[in-house]
Amino acid sequence: MEDTQTSTDQEFSPGCSSVYQKRPEPESRCxxxxxxxxxxxxxxxxxxxxxxxxxxxxxxxxxxxxxxxxxxxxxxxxxxxxxxxxxxxxxxxxxxxxxxxxxxxxxxxxxxxxxxxxxxxxxxxxxxxxxxxxxxxxxxxxxxxxxxxxxxxxxxxxxxxxxxxxxxxxxxxxxxxxxxxxxxxxxxxxxxxxxxxxxxxxxxxxxxxxxxxxxxxxxxxxxxxxxxxxxxxxxxxxxxxxxxxxxxxxxxxxxxxxxxxxxxxxxxxxxxxxxxxxxxxxxxxxxxxxxxxxxxxxxxxxxxxxxxxxxxxxxxxxxxxxxRGFTEPQKEEYFRKRISDQSLADRIISHLKSSRSLYIMCHIPVFCWISAAVLEKMLSRAESGEIPKTLTQMYTHFLILQTNIKHEKEYEKKLTDEDMILKLGKVAFEQLVKGNLIFYEEDLRECGIDVREASVYSGLCTQIFREELGLYQGKVFCFVHLSIQEHLAALYVHILFKNDKYRNLLEPITKQSKLKDWFQLNSSEHVSLSELHQRAVDEALQSKNGHLDLFLRFLLGLSVESHQILLQQIMTLKRSSSDRNEKTVEYIKKKIRTIDSPEKSINLFHCLNELGDHSLVEEIQQYLNSRRIKEAKLSSSQWSAVAFVLLTSEEELNEFRLDKFVKKKNEPENMKVLQKLLPVIKESRSVQLSYCSITDEGCAALASALRSNPSHLRELDLSWNKIGKSVNLLFGVLQNPHCKLEKLWLRDCGITDEGCSALASALRSNPSHLRQLGLSLNEIGDLGVKYLCAGLEDPRCKLEILWLNDCGLTDEGCAALASALRSNPLHLRELSMTGNKLGKSVNLLSDVLQHSHCNLEILLLSYCSIPDEGCTALASALRSNSSHLRELDLYGNKLGDSGVKRLCAGLKYPHCKLEILWLNNCGVTDEGCAALALTLTSNPSHLRELDLSGNKLGKSGVKLLSDLKDDPLYKLERFYYCRYIIIKIF
Structure with missing residues (x-):
């Protein structure tokens, strides 16, 4: 609830300064x-x-x-x-x-x-x-x-x-x-x-x-x-x-x-x-x-x-x-404006890009300011210390920089730097545990801080109060940014451990922060560094919203030996730097193997990065670079490392395909891989999961992941996974007003009419984004289509492609669909009804084609039991000046020569824009070929592709169409007359 790093009033800055002051003379306020x-x-x-x-x-x-x-x-x-x-x-x-x-x-x-x-x-x-x-x-x-x-x-x-x-x-x-x-x-x-x-x-x-x-x-x-x-x-x-x-x-x-x-x-x-x-x-x-x-x-x-x-x-x-902060170009623009020496700015940008964790943080402008302040000092002169490559290094250098600023000024020295930082760390930790990012004078006094003393460390704390009118007085404090508070809190805990100050500093603060309970410590207990870290890891993992994630990264990073040397510049650390982090590293790797939350695993990898352990990541990077990851039998922690590497890479996550990582489809092990890679799926625009043996449990996990980030995904393919009723959870994601999914393919997923009801509800709640929907090979029946039509007829629905192949539809379902399309005919461009027993109800679809606002371009009706008289209605649609139809598939309907002749009555009209016509396995003979040849020769047809394979064509029928190659009106480019022979005319 606090914008702590920021200050709302304009004199506030990364500093502990008064925004309002008595005004004997005007003061700048920014x-x-x-x-x-x-x-x-x-x-x-x-x-x-x-x-x-x-x-x-x-x-x-x-x-x-x-x-x-x-x-x-x-x-x-x-x-x-x-x-x-x-x-x-x-x-x-x-x-x-x-x-x-x-x-x-x-x-x-x-x-x-x-x-x-x-x-x-x-x-x-x-x-x-x-x-x-x-x-x-x-x-x-x-x-x-x-x-x-x-x-x-x-x-x-x-x-x-x-x-x-x-x-x-x-x-x-x-x-x-x-x-x-x-x-x-x-x-x-x-x-x-x-x-x-x-x-x-x-x-x-x-x-x-x-x-x-x-x-x-x-x-x-x-x-x-x-x-x-x-x-x-x-x-x-x-x-x-x-x-x-x-x-x-x-x-x-x-x-x-x-x-x-x-x-x-x-x-x-x-x-x-x-x-x-x-x-x-x-x-x-x-x-x-x-x-x-x-x-x-x-x-x-x-x-x-x-x-x-x-x-x-x-x-x-x-x-x-x-x-949403700075984009990639805006990051560079900021540093070039902030740093007057452009060669130095280039070096700073180059260094930040070399550390992905730092460069990601540069989306936050205040982190850019912190980085610029630190790196401008360090890169503009010869430095003996290591240039910061981790967050902990950057923030520790920032802390040292601020204490040096204080030393450059003439302040009465009542406190040592160590005492003041410890007191600031104490208030930072206490308020962090409470969830407070804004605090008041009494909070500072409880930690032994005098307001005037705190103002000396003006880069660390912001003070705003109003008193120039003489009516209202008050002081409000916050750290320049939440991350600075978390760093100071971690530093406080670390100093307590290093200097054995649990005994004399623990008891006075237990009433407020309960540090002893938080780390399960007692005042006489001597804990090792690894025990301290393990308890902090456990505490952070128990947090539902991850509010201790960054605190944990800082706490672990501060224990690295190079940090001990760095901290000696501003404080004395009594314990030797011989403390080792091997046990902490192993404990974190154990947690990565056992915890269920992929997001928490990602943070633990960031923790390993702060500790300087890159072993898992480097191993996975080798697999990815060699493209051998499909052959490798990775452990649970290694799959978590895959997710971390993908999320921190510079490449955009445009498409996620599970088959890039698993050797075989439809393997039970695929579900474990899917669970570990959910953070990657959340950040991908296209997710391809067909033939992946997704179970109800996997579908629920996927839906949960998508709910947390519904606005990013644009395409999802779950075809050929028997997810059944659990698909309703995904339809719940579609109802989210932030969901912008455009393509959803659910072929052969065991969806029933009940699922269509949930889908229709989603379409009514959030109808404007979905453009492509594939429900083929699901037994949704006429009732399912009726449910679906309730969403399709909504004028806000902008569906452009709908596939309903082999869905058990009959005349009744076709009638409902035709009615919905008449209500909202503007957007649909492609409709596939293959494998449904539509029969004479195709006449209703033909009527839709003649609607003045119908923009249907592709109609696929193979094996739909359409009789020859159904071609009369289709021909009527083809010759309508409203028709936009470009492709018509009538494969497998017993139309015979009679049906072809009826269809030719539409093909010969100048308004007909049909370019592709599939009539394979339709019972056509040479008589039908003759009718087609006559139509093509007598009219400037748009037809480019004609498929007559699987019909009983004799040499005469084929010759009639083949001999048209020299006719100036003949525009056919592809003519299929048997399964394997294609005549191309260019």
Whole structure:
């Protein structure tokens, strides 16, 4: 629920600095890269009517001015002309103040004297439209690691300037937008950029007023009762001179950091406020504003981390967008902007690319900042230490960098670095165990931290409080990013172990964090390093949402010998570095072999990477490179290693085929392989699992995996697996509004009419994405087709290909299908009904072909018991000027010469666009050949391919068609007249 690494108010940065301070003189107030609660460009509607006269300050001027207006004469007492001029003056001053407030970006301490202009370093972020309610319980770093697999072209990118503008094809008014994204992904910097672009007159100029109201600041007023106008006056004093309640202005409210909200936000409350002068609690004010009771024409933009995104009911949100961080090109762009020395920037980018785990993390802008800060120092001069290649190394160097920054300043030294880091680590661990990412002064005091001392370590902790108005005071703390909190928490536990401080530091904190219970320790117990690690591994594996995954990686990584040497720069570690990690490595490998969760196995491989053990991965990499993996009999842990290698490779996971990894299809062992590779399947766009002996259990596991990431998969083939009723679980995935599956092939899967009912329900719930559906060789019968038709006739259904071969259909099922296609004929392009006893009901399908909106191009009706008179209806469809039919398959229907002659009545018409005609095994003789030859010679036919194999054709019949090769109207390219002989005419 906290966007901890970020800060919503704009002076917050990766630093422990006050965003609000007493204002004897104006102070700059900006957002840091560490700050994050989401935004991007601006709401580009169209140019507005308001002309602004922005005053740009000189270089020496302060970057922020007091928000108090100097104008003291109410507008009501002015003449009309004076009132208009004054109104423009107030609006101009309002813009100018926002410009100065948001034009600079602080990276590092907020008190540095040379902050960066946002426009100089700002790098566009990748934002897409998402769905309300799509919330992941995974650790945010795990979400980043999986999202990094997806191509940036997968979804339509949305600029922040367009977040209130519907996408092409959408017809909806957008008033309230919720933008979600993990901590540090760039939400707050995006907010800053939108406001800056607006203030500079670049974007969204039909919006006259923007009110940024970060939740961190609003929290400090949660016990107050006041009106909306009073609330605005507190945050933005100039609003006292602006008639906000009138319809004169289009306004945008930005509520940054919903995950940090400490208000109740009870949307079921019956308190209804319609006037901005009505007083109520702050949470009631916000609730009424969001639902539209207050200022219903106002635009609302809310940002949040994913875990808190559902605090606002979906019915109150008109669009959900997601900030997904940097794409691959944007990563490089950031470093080239951030590092002035381009050769150094190239070296940094090259180094990060050499470590896949680091480069994946660079999707998070704040991690790019951390990496740039560390690597710029290390690569720009000769360094004796190892250049960071793991997360633990990077964060430890970052910690050392921040303590060095402190030493460069003149602070009264009351604490050693070790004592201060230990205290920060203590609060980090305690709050991590509690699940808190934001904490207060009392939390620091309980850990022996003085606020003034903490501010010295300004790169590690962010402090925001409001006191310049003399009305509200409060201090809120968070670490620059969740990962920094996790690193400090791990460092705290590690230091306790190394320095034997369990006895004197364990007892005072057990009331809060229960560290003793957490590690099952007692104050007299001496545990080995491997025991400490094993207990931490067990604790992390018990977490349902993986919230201790990164903590575990850091804890294990800190025990590597090179880290002991590194840490000696800032602290004394009493235990020798002779502690070995072999037992820890073996314990982790044992867990990889035995645990059922593929995702947790992946994290354990990351842990092995932090420990410097790559044995399993290197072994698997050799198998993959040599293409011998199908012949290898891999163990359970080796298959987990396969998943890890595939997920951390640079190649995109476009298609997953199980037959690339297993030697034989339909083997029971295939299910074990499938279970281990589920994380790979979740990140693949196409999954091919035909003939894989998928059982009910496997289908359930597959459905569960797809539910956790439904928006990525585009094609799924489960043909020839007897999954029966368990397929209903997959249809449940289809109902998910985030599911974008386009191709689903389920041939011979044991699906019954009951399964069709579940499928129809899915099509009605989410009908717009599925384009291809294959249900051949399933005994669904007429009842199943009727169920299916309930979904097909939905006008939102855009199915283009439908295969129903050998499904036990009769006239009744064909009639239902024809009725559904008449209701929704626009989209279907291909229909296969082979092997069903349709008989004369083919006339109903022929009627559909003549529908003015029917776009069917391929109709496959082999072995459908169609009589010769059925060809009359088909001929009628062929000669219709509405017909789009290009391919007609009548294989195996006893049409005889009579049926062929009837069909020729349609072929000879100029409107007929048929290009492929299959009449094999139809009882045709030379008489039928003669009719076809006459039709082809007398009309400019489009026919390119004709199959008459399997018929009783004599030499005369074949000759009639073969002799047409010199006819200028003859366009036939392929003529099949027996099973093995093809005459090609070019």
């Amino acid at each position: 957002v840091s890269v560490g700050s994050d609660t989401s935004m991007h460009h601006l709401v580009t509607f169209k140019s507005g009517d308001i002309k602004t006269n922005l005053s740009y300050r000189s270089e020496g001027e302060s970057s922020c001015v007091s928000m108090r207006s100097d104008a003291s004469v109410p507008l009501d007492y002015m003449g009309e002309e004076t009132e208009t001029d004054l109104r423009h003056e107030v609006l101009d001053r309002f813009r100018s103040n926002l410009l100065k407030k948001f034009e600079r970006l602080y990276e590092g301490t907020a008190t540095q004297r040379n902050p960066t202009l946002l426009n100089e370093i700002y790098t566009e972020l990748y934002i897409t439209e998402s769905e309300s309610g799509e919330i992941s319980n995974e650790h945010e770093v795990r979400q980043i690691e999986t999202q990094s697999r997806r191509a940036a072209t997968e979804d339509t990118a949305i600029k922040c300037s367009d977040i209130f503008r519907p996408l092409p094809g959408q017809d909806k008014a957008i008033r309230t937008v919720l933008t979600k994204g993990v901590a540090g992904i760039g939400k707050t910097v995006s907010v800053q950029k939108l406001i800056l672009d607006w203030a500079e007159g670049k974007e969204n100029q039909d919006v006259q007023l923007i009110f940024p109201l970060p939740f961190r600041e609003i929290n400090l007023m949660k016990d107050k009762t006041l009106s909306l106008s009073d609330l605005l006056h507190v945050f933005l004093p100039e609003t006292k001179e602006i008639k906000i309640s009138s319809d004169e202005y289009k306004v945008l409210f930005i509520f940054d950091g919903l995950d940090e909200c400490r208000l109740s936000l009870d949307f079921k409350s019956k308190v209804k406020l319609c006037n901005i002068s009505e007083s109520a609690s702050v949470d009631e004010l916000l609730m009424n504003l969001i639902v539209g009771n207050l200022l219903p024409s106002a635009l609302i933009w809310i940002t949040s981390r994913p875990a808190a995104a559902d605090l606002v009911p979906s019915e109150c949100v008109h669009r959900v967008t997601e900030v």
